[in-house]
Amino acid sequence: MKYLALASGLIAATAAVADTPVLTIYTYDSFISDWGPGPAVEKAFEAECACDLQFVGAGDGAALLGRLKLEGARTQADIVLGLDTTLTHDAIATGLFAPHSVSASYDLPVTWDDAYFVPYDWGYFAFVKNADQDGPSNFRELADSPLKIVIQDPRSSTPGLGLLMWVKAAYGDQAPAIWQGLADNIVTVTKGWSEAYGLFLEGEADMVLSYTTSPAYHLIAEQDDSKAAAAFDEGHYMQIEVAGKVAATDQPELADKFLAFMVSDAFQSIIPTTNWMYPAVIPADGLPKGFETLIHPAKSLIVPVDMADAVRAQALEEWLTALSQ
Template identity: 55%
Template sequence: MLRLLAATLLTAIALAPALPASAETPVLKVYTYESFTAEWGPGPQIKKAFEAECGCTVEFTSVEDGVALLSRLKLEGKASQADVVLGLDTNLTAEAAATGLFAPHAGKLDNLSLPIAWADPIFVPYDWSYFAFVYDKTKVPNPPKSLRDLVENSDLELTIQDPRTSTPGLGLLLWVKQVYGDKAPEAWAKLKPRILTVTPGWSESYGLFRKGEVPMTLSYLTSPPYHVMEEHDDNVGAAVFEEGNYLQVEVAGKLASAKHPELADRFLAFMLTAAFQDTLPTTQWMYPAVKTAAGLPDAYKALPTPPKALLYPSEEVAAKRAGWITEWLQAMSK
């Protein structure tokens, strides 16, 4: 009897119409840069936190830097597999928007805490800081007080990054241009003999600084808290300049070709929540774009504030970046 029932059941199953397979877990593909997805970066924590509430899988694809990120997007065009691009900055947003690859976000940006007003319909900011020359206090007891002082009166060796491949490198290019204007080539000519090397990205030049190869490097105003909190070392300082320091605001955007546009919008909104923002000061080592209840660590509260936030309109950078880089290349090749 049991065998008969079993056989009948198996026959019924075999003859029954096939049921649709359960929906696969959606995969949100996020393009970003390597330091974001590193083991010590915010990526692993953010992936875990967002997956816990989205019913999805977050898949990161990383490149060296924000400039390299834009280059990859241009190369892939509408065939890009990304849903979200995270890691461009204000110097690249107009150029990125002009590609037509991005779609407007669906969120409200009424709780931001930035040094500038924000009304971009496409890009959502998630962190910010100022570029700064970081130095070893044991070797540089009296750091330059201005960019002109560094260029014209200092004998300090330093490392910088290439503006063609690095967002800090591009930031320095624009910083020098803002201070020196048409005299920027002369400024680069004066600085060039003291530049030990120009690296493709931030990590290489900062690594040389930490190995003691140079007493100063181009980095961020918010770099010292890392050394205080992680290494218990307060001998790393960041110079604030009289002319002001150049501002960087990092952003993310949704691609128009996103396979999961609603999920992409959820991720962009998630970026402005405490679950995302509270990770940034101690993994990304940047200021969060939104104030949260957790606040900033004490090491951040000791940082100086530049007298002015220098920043070109993104549209101007898009129009002139290629020419300014050519100008820089010519000055550095002489």
């Protein structure tokens, strides 16, 4: 009888696991790292969804859309989390995303009205340096300086792509000349953000392409005020990160539930001190102490979503040309 009871228990447990719905989310690697928001988000959502939330790392942000295009309707993803406004127009054009039904009062510097994508955080790109080091106040000064920088590849990384859009938005037709000037400042181009920031911390470069919020990590998590973002007088490019539901999902209701959860306090309170960005909806407790020390760009730069594809293509060509000379 003991063996029969054990067998019955195993069958029941197996059936329970089989009945647990699985929600698969493609995202960038740093989101699901031990220090990223992924583990806390997974725990919080599973506590209320009676489901199994599974994150799948797909490199850096810009690589997500490439993977989804390759997989098409056969993808295992129910949600893609980690695109930004430089990629959303292209993403919608694939037909691989479904509209969402989320309604929220966003704390974004711009009005948000997108039927397909829900924002979860935002920030400004910046070059991070040692706080005791004099930094350039614009791209021309950087190009004329001996400072060495590490940047990310715009073909695989959303920060790398954001840098291209930043230079293009700030300088327009003069962007190729800016890149020609910057070419000898670039130590290396990494595939993703983590590798680039690691090289900077190891002393391989004077500055690294990151965010105005990055020094908050050192200040809050490490009690280290030795890092700062250089303020550029031509303005800083804004990144708004988003998630969208895949049209081919076999868990549409669960996907909708996650997108709604994403703009709740439970999710948004995790963002500032794990993804080190501004939350799309400021939690009831506000921003953590230390965020008030960050620089605030005098001018915000962003290319309209419907123009992003054309601007991105031109900016990428200019960047490749300049770095190949």
